[in-house]
Structure formats: structure tokens, C-alpha cells
Amino acid sequence: MAKSAPPAREGLDKRGLTDEQLRAIFRNMLLQRALDNRGFQLNRQGKVPFALGSEGHEALQAGAAMAFSRGNDILAPYYRDLGLALGIGLSPYEILLSIFARAADHNGGRQFPNHYSSKRAGVMSFSSILAAHIPHAVGAAYAMKLRGEKNRAVLVTCGDGTTSEGEWHESMNFAAIHKLPVVMLVENNEWAISTPLDKQMGQPEIWKRAAGYGMPGVRFNGFDPIETYAVVKNALDRAHRGEGPSLIEGVCYRFLAHSTDDNDLTYRTKEEVTEHRKDDPVPGFERILTGAGVMTVADVEAMKKDVLRETNEATDHAAAMPYPVASDLYTHVYEGAYQPWL
Amino acid sequence: MAVSTQEQTTTMNNVEAVRHTLYEAMKNDDRTVILGEDVGARGNVFLITKDFIEEFGAQRVIDTPIAEASIVGIAIGMAMEGLRPIAEIQFADFIYPAFNQIVGEAAKTRYRSNGEYTCPMVIRTPYGGGVRGALSHSISIEALFYHVPGLKIVAPAFPADIKGLLNAAIDDPDPVLFLEHKKTYRLIKGEVPTGHYTIPLGKANVVRPGTQLTVVSYGLYVHWALDAANALANEGYDVEVIDLRSIRPMDKTTILTSVEKTRKLLIIHEDNKFGGIGAEISAMVAEEALFSLDAPIRRHCAPDVPAMGYAEPLEHEYMSSPTKMADAMRELVRF
Numbered sequence: 197m198a199k200s201a202p203p204a205r206e207g208l209d210k211r212g213l214t215d216e217q218l219r220a221i222f223r224n225m226l227l228q229r230a231l232d233n234r235g236f237q238l239n240r241q242g243k244v245p246f247a248l249g250s251e252g253h254e255a256l257q258a259g260a261a262m263a264f265s266r267g268n269d270i271l272a273p274y275y276r277d278l279g280l281a282l283g284i285g286l287s288p289y290e291i292l293l294s295i296f297a298r299a300a301d302h303n304g305g306r307q308f309p310n311h312y313s314s315k316r317a318g319v320m321s322f323s324s325i326l327a328a329h330i331p332h333a334v335g336a337a338y339a340m341k342l343r344g345e346k347n348r349a350v351l352v353t354c355g356d357g358t359t360s361e362g363e364w365h366e367s368m369n370f371a372a373i374h375k376l377p378v379v380m381l382v383e384n385n386e387w388a389i390s391t392p393l394d395k396q397m398g399q400p401e402i403w404k405r406a407a408g409y410g411m412p413g414v415r416f417n418g419f420d421p422i423e424t425y426a427v428v429k430n431a432l433d434r435a436h437r438g439e440g441p442s443l444i445e446g447v448c449y450r451f452l453a454h455s456t457d458d459n460d461l462t463y464r465t466k467e468e469v470t471e472h473r474k475d476d477p478v479p480g481f482e483r484i485l486t487g488a489g490v491m492t493v494a495d496v497e498a499m500k501k502d503v504l505r506e507t508n509e510a511t512d513h514a515a516a517m518p519y520p521v522a523s524d525l526y527t528h529v530y531e532g533a534y535q536p537w538l
Numbered sequence: 539m540a541v542s543t544q545e546q547t548t549t550m551n552n553v554e555a556v557r558h559t560l561y562e563a564m565k566n567d568d569r570t571v572i573l574g575e576d577v578g579a580r581g582n583v584f585l586i587t588k589d590f591i592e593e594f595g596a597q598r599v600i601d602t603p604i605a606e607a608s609i610v611g612i613a614i615g616m617a618m619e620g621l622r623p624i625a626e627i628q629f630a631d632f633i634y635p636a637f638n639q640i641v642g643e644a645a646k647t648r649y650r651s652n653g654e655y656t657c658p659m660v661i662r663t664p665y666g667g668g669v670r671g672a673l674s675h676s677i678s679i680e681a682l683f684y685h686v687p688g689l690k691i692v693a694p695a696f697p698a699d700i701k702g703l704l705n706a707a708i709d710d711p712d713p714v715l716f717l718e719h720k721k722t723y724r725l726i727k728g729e730v731p732t733g734h735y736t737i738p739l740g741k742a743n744v745v746r747p748g749t750q751l752t753v754v755s756y757g758l759y760v761h762w763a764l765d766a767a768n769a770l771a772n773e774g775y776d777v778e779v780i781d782l783r784s785i786r787p788m789d790k791t792t793i794l795t796s797v798e799k800t801r802k803l804l805i806i807h808e809d810n811k812f813g814g815i816g817a818e819i820s821a822m823v824a825e826e827a828l829f830s831l832d833a834p835i836r837r838h839c840a841p842d843v844p845a846m847g848y849a850e851p852l853e854h855e856y857m858s859s860p861t862k863m864a865d866a867m868r869e870l871v872r873f
């Protein structure tokens with residue numbers, strides 16, 4: 197099944213979403229794109245050393261975030277999850293604090309941008325080590341199950357390439373053995389930096405591995421936020437009911453280079469990207485919402501303006517905040533003051 | 539350790555001390571879970587958790603798949619989400635698949651999240667040789683981990699220390715690697731106070747006072763160093779033996795106080811010399827107390843080979859002994 201922008205249609209199947217939720221999904225998608233652009237702009241202006249974008253993942257992440265139960269569920273994301281982070285309650289200001297590596301950033305400016313972490317919002321801290329966070333998600337799900345907490349689950353995400361890691365497999369296996377409330381959402385954008393799917397795995401449909409673990413597997417169109425919502429909601433509901441884990445694979449595409457440090461034209465053609473751009477989910481969803489009468493063209497324009505205003509304000513606000521100071525290098529090694537020699 | 543003379547004690551060997559302490563931890567705190575290979579129905583390969591599964595249930599005494607990276611990784615997630623996991627690596631030699639999770643993740647969770655997330659967990663594992671454990675059941679792993687800020691490492695030698703330090707490790711808000719020398723498991727017995735107590739991580743113990751030479755060691759070799767020191771006493775040499783107990787953080791004060799008194803330092807460990815714990819202690823003493831020394835610092839450690847062999851002569855050559863230690867001590871005392 198290929199991803200493609202769903203056609204504009206009159207009788208839109210909203211899969212239980214209200215018009216207000218549909219507009220929130222769309223706003224999240226616009227905000228993702230605005231913040232992605234902002235990171236790349238700041239990098240080109242020499243204001244930040246690094247940025248990473250999620251273009252192509254907007255629909256998938258905005259739809260998935262809408263299924264997340266705030267205050268109950270936990271998100272164990274990876275670095276490309278801007279839309280999930282925004283959709284479950286991180287603010288553009290918090291994102292920009294991390295882009296600018298400011299002291300008030302959740303990570304205190306210690307990690308790369310896009311390494312979302314927030315106890316308040318239920319986002320688990322993770323490092324840049326691919327797949328290392330997946331056992332953490334499974335351990336957190338184990339804790340929920342052990343305590344008998346109903347209606348809680350962990351939503352854990354990763355890219356297609358990351359599914360090759362041993363920790364990915366170990367985590368799926370353990371989650372299945374204990375029927376843990378965890379949903380493994382794979383964001384398949386066809387690329388892992390320069391490595392395409394067919395060099396990553398012999399059988400390119402990741403969802404099919406679910407059968408081998410003994411859990412349900414689903415593949416869905418990650419360019420369609422409504423379908424994404426329905427699939428993620430179903431998997432989370434299942435986990436909430438104590439019926440165990442799922443492996444769900446959203447197919448999308450990475451429109452940008454891997455990061456500001458990558459030149460994707462060294463390994464893929466402009467034509468390939470242009471071809472996929474025709475299905476760009478952001479204008480695609482705009483057509484759907486206006487076509488179905490959920491938003492007017494004027495509503496869309498007003499929303500775009502508002503998103504830009506919010507992005508600009510967050511940029512100015514974050515840029516004005518102080519860096520960590522040199523002495524911050526020494527804190528939080530252990531609890532309390534620390535010396536290796538006592 | 540505050541052990542009053544009236545306090546009740548029980549005689550235990552090292553394996554019983556681990557078992558007793560884990561049992562109390564499981565009983566006293568529902569958040570405690572034990573996970574590892576064969577810890578449930580079999581009760582661990584050394585029977586440390588025997589019958590725990592009946593008493594505490596399979597949800598808290600978890601027989602894991604053979605997957606060390608995720609044993610530690612899942613424990614990290616449990617710790618981040620409020621449990622107090624005690625992960626077991628069946629033999630220290632099998633900890634390598636978990637290196638990423640220990641060094642890249644557990645040790646850095648607090649730091650990378652600027653204190654927002656923490657990782658209070660214990661990783662227990664039996665290590666060390668002299669048990670005909672061959673190439674892959676005998677290894678010392680401490681030097682691979684002691685370089686890493688964010689981890690604590692403990693390697694006790696006596697049953698009472700095992701209890702106090704394991705309790706402290708379980709209570710600790712940061713990840714602790716708890717190393718149990720497997721040859722001492724049934725070999726070493728001692729009195730263990732029955733009540734709850736902790737011994738602070740990072741405090742060494744002078745297990746034999748002396749005036750002419752400081753010996754610093756940990757694990758099995760503390761016992762052999764004591765045997766050697768007692769033998770040398772018959773020759774009129776007075777050797778002080780320090781049991782490090784904790785490798786990270788390490789007790790500088792006790793080492794320096796001793797070296798300033800005896801003016802000579804011998805470090806003894808089972809791990810090979812190059813880049814071992816002894817290298818760090820030597821450097822610290824050279825930096826802080828060079829002019830108190832009357833002789834070069836010496837290290838009596840394993841040869842620089844990948845591992846001890848299974849065949850008896852190979853193991854024998856790799857391991858030290860009270861006799862070999864006495865030779866090294868005598869030479870330095872006479873320097």
C-alpha cells in the first residue's frame with residue numbers, strides 16, 4: 197500500500213473526530229511546518245549549529261497525537277516527532293528553547309534539538325542512540341501493568357531504519373510476552389539518512405513482523421491524519437483495555453535531507469522528492485478540510501497567519517533567554533554534589 | 539557501619555547475604571522488582587532468589603528472555619516510571635550486550651534530562667575467577683565501567699558489607715552496578731546484623747591496621763591479601779589492608795591517610811593491570827601524596843591477556859594467591 201494524499205471528498209469520514217479536532221490537527225501540521233522552516237532558517241543564518249525537520253511526517257504525527265490521552269498516556273518519542281510533541285502539549289516556545297539550547301530548555305541545552313522531554317506532558321527523556329528508548333517504553337508499560345493502572349499506555353515511536361536494532365526486537369518480544377500496554381508506532385519515511393528500506397531489511401513491510409511476535413500489526417497511510425488517528429486510537433484503546441501491545445506502521449516520506457548536516461542529493465534524485473511532493477499531506481489536508489466544509493479558505497488563511505505569529509513570538513521569546521552558564525556543566529551527574537573521590 | 543555489640547547477628551555466607559538483603563527489599567517495598575534470566579522458577583543459577591517467585595509472584599520476580607540489553611533497558615524504563623528495579627546479569631561476562639544501556643542510557647538519564655528524569659536502579663552481577671569458570675565465566679568488568687560518570691560501582695567482600703551496601707544501592711537515587719565475586723559466594727562467611735542498616739557508598743574499610751605498607755584491594759583478593767598480611771606478620775612485617783568496597787565513588791581519604799602513615803602503597807586486583815582500577819589509585823596518590831612515599835607505587839594485578847583459561851595451569855597462572863601476594867608485599871616492605 198502506498199501513501200498518497202487522500203482525495204478531497206464531500207462526505208468526509210471523520211472517524212469520530214469533531215470538526216474542532218480536525219482543525220486542531222491541521223493547525224498542528226501547519227505549526228510543524230513553520231517550526232521546521234524556522235529551525236532551518238536559523239541554521240542558514242548561522243544562529244544555530246544544527247536543525248532537523250519532519251516534513252512529510254506532519255499528518256502522521258498530528259493524527260497520532262490526537263489519539264494520545266493526555267495526563268494518562270506516556271510518549272516515548274524520537275527526534276523526528278515534532279508534531280507528536282506539539283500535539284500532546286509541548287509549546288512552540290519549548291521547542292525553540294531546545295533549538296537555541298537555552299538554559300530553560302527541558303534538557304538544559306545539553307542535548308541536540310528535537311530531543312523532547314517533559315515530565316509534565318508525559319514525554320520520556322531519550323538520547324540520540326537509536327532504539328535505546330524502546331526498552332524504556334516497555335519498562336514504563338510494565339510499571340503501569342504491575343500497578344494495575346487501567347486506561348494508561350505508552351506510545352513509542354521510531355523510524356524505519358531503527359527497527360533493525362537488536363533492542364527494537366528485544367522490546368517487541370518482551371512486550372508481547374507480558375501483553376504490555378504499549379503501542380509501537382513506526383514512522384516509515386523510506387530512508388534512514390542515505391540507506392533505503394531495501395538495504396535495511398529483506399522484507400520491507402515492517403508491520404508483518406508483528407505476527408512473529410504474537411501481536412497485531414497494521415499498516416496505514418501516514419499522509420492521512422484521519423486514518424492515522426483511527427489506527428493509533430484503536431491500538432491505544434486496545435492497550436488501555438489490557439489487551440496488549442500492537443505494532444503499527446505509518447507510511448510517509450522524508451521531504452527534507454536527514455538534517456542540516458546532510459545533502460540528500462548525494463543518494464536520491466530531485467525527481468524522487470518532487471514526485472512525492474505531489475502528495476504533500478499539508479496542502480492535501482487543507483483541500484480535504486475546505487472541500488468538506490470544515491474550514492473556509494479564509495479560515496485557513498487566518499490560521500496560517502496565527503501560526504506564523506505564534507512561531508515568531510516563540511522565536512523571539514526563546515532567543516532572548518539566557519544560555520546555560522559554564523557551571524551548569526557540573527550539575528545533575530548524580531543527585532546532590534558530586535566528586536568521584538570521597 | 540553502626541553495629542552495636544548488643545545487636546543480633548546471624549552467620550551467613552556471601553550468597554546468603556545477597557539473598558537475605560534482596561528478600562528484605564522485596565518485602566519492604568512493593569515498587570521493588572527483580573528481573574533477569576532464570577531468577578524465577580529456578581531462583582537464579584546460584585539460588586539467590588530461590589522461592590521468591592512463590593512469595594512475591596511472577597509479576598515482581600521476572601524470568602526474562604535471554605536479552606541483556608533489554609533486561610537493563612526495561613529496568614531503566616521501570617525506574618523512570620517509578621519502580622525500583624533490581625536487574626540481574628547472570629554472569630558479568632554477559633553484560634556486554636547491555637553496555638549501551640548501562641553506559642549510554644542509565645548513566646546519562648539524569649544528566650541529559652537536566653535532572654528531570656532519574657534512574658534509580660541496581661544491576662547485580664557475579665564476576666571473578668578462581669572457580670574453573672573458563673574464559674567466559676570468570677571476567678572482571680569493573681574497569682570497563684569505572685570510567686563512566688553517572689554510574690556507581692560497588693564490589694564488597696564480606697557478608698555484612700554486602701547487606702549494608704546492597705541496601706544503600708537499592709535506596710540510591712542513581713544507577714548502581716553491584717559486583718559480587720562468585721568465588722566468595724560460599725567461601726566467605728561472617729556475622730551479619732539482622733536489622734536493617736546501610737553502609738554509605740564510597741567508603742572504604744581498613745580491614746587490617748598496619749604501619750609498614752598499605753595494601754588496597756577489593757573482592758576476593760581482600761581475603762587473600764589478609765591471609766598474606768597475616769603470614770608476613772610472622773616475619774615481623776606490619777601490613778595495613780584496605781578493602782575499597784566501592785570503586786566509584788572511591789574513598790580517597792582512607793587511602794591517603796593510610797599511605798601517609800605507611801609511606802608505601804601496593805594495589806592488588808584480579809583484573810589485569812593496564813588501565814585497571816589500580817592505575818587510577820596510583821595516579822591519585824602520585825598527585826596528592828608523592829612526597830609521603832618512600833618507595834614506588836606497585837600494582838600486583840593479572841597479566842595482560844584477554845582472560846584466564848579453563849585448564850588448571852592457565853587459571854592458576856592468571857590468578858594471584860596469598861603466596862604470590864606475600865611475595866609482592868615483602869618486596870615492597872623491604873624496598
Ligand SMILES: Cc1ncc(C[n+]2csc(CCOP(=O)(O)OP(=O)(O)O)c2C)c(N)n1
Binds near residue numbers: 276327358389450
Ligand atoms: C545506535 C545509533 N546508530 C547510528 C546512529 C546515527 N543515525 C542517526 S539517525 C540515523 C537514521 C535513522 O533512520 P530512521 O530510523 O529511519 O529514522 P528517520 O531519521 O528516517 O526518521 C542514523 C543511522 C544513531 N544515532 N544511533
Ligand SMILES: [Mg+2]
Binds near residue numbers: 357385386387389
Ligand atoms: Mg526513516
